[in-house]
Amino acid sequence: MKTSFDQVMRGYAQFLTASWDAAWTNATLMKHVNPSEFMADWAQSNWELLVETAVRETFADGQGYLEVYGEGADCNDASSRVWRPQVLPTHRVMCRARENTMVVDLLTGRRLGASQSFIFDHFAARSGGGWYMQTPPFDCVLGYLDTREVLISIEAVSFFIDAMVEPDA
Secondary structure, eight states, X not given: OOOOHHHHHHHHHHHHHHHHHHHHHHXXXXXXXXXXXXXXXXXXXXXXXXXXXXXXXXXXXXXXXXXOSTTOOSSBTTBSOSSSTTOOOOEEEEEEEOTTOOEEOTTTOOEEOTTOEEEEEEEEEEOTTSSEESOTTOOEEEEEETTEEEEEXXXXXXXXXXXXXXXXX
């Protein structure tokens, strides 16, 4: 059975939920490491291994590189990537409403149109104050609709990849 990109993305959210607390605990035990920076590096490295590798092998004929996950990594001076810091993204992750599902921005309460797609940034959880946090259960998607941040329940969206247009040389 062929894996769908939607399954790959949901698997990554499950991975984050299952392993975040252990990674955070280890990050806070290190004396010379900023835990938040460590977690960004950790999330980006796993993004490249678990999601980007699947994109290259299954969806992009071996040539795909994704935009960074969230803020990306800080471990390479010249790049926000961990592995192959020199490559540029060829694809981005996008989200759209799942079939027969109403999509509501949890930050504003506004409904998104059924045909509207938005750019994926990272998985998150809704905070008690109505904002979002980088913490389990990673049951929401933070993305961008034009320049506006949107926070959407993961259950309301499906994921797809979109080839990025290369700028004219």
